[in-house]
Amino acid sequence: MKSELMGQEKETDLNELTLEEAFAKLDAVAEALESRDISLEDSFRMYQEGMNLLKLCNDKIDQVEKKILVMNGDGGLDEF
Numbered sequence: 001m002k003s004e005l006m007g008q009e010k011e012t013d014l015n016e017l018t019l020e021e022a023f024a025k026l027d028a029v030a031e032a033l034e035s036r037d038i039s040l041e042d043s044f045r046m047y048q049e050g051m052n053l054l055k056l057c058n059d060k061i062d063q064v065e066k067k068i069l070v071m072n073g074d075g076g077l078d079e080f
Contacts, residue, residue: 014052014053014056015056017056019057019060019061019064022053022056022057022060023057025049025053026050026053026054026057029046029047029049029050029053030050032046033046033047033050
């Protein structure tokens, strides 16, 4: 039960990250995975964290794309 609560807590923390913060964490995860000193167990954990961060980044980019407006030929604005 405690692990479920911790998982929910982590997910909430991830959602509060800005896109720039998420990219920085993703970069740190990639760097850690490239290390020769990382254990197999830690590499699995870091991989999962990286995948969660990647999904978060994709979701945030999708949200921004939906908000972008493009000027149409009539001078009006259309959603991208």
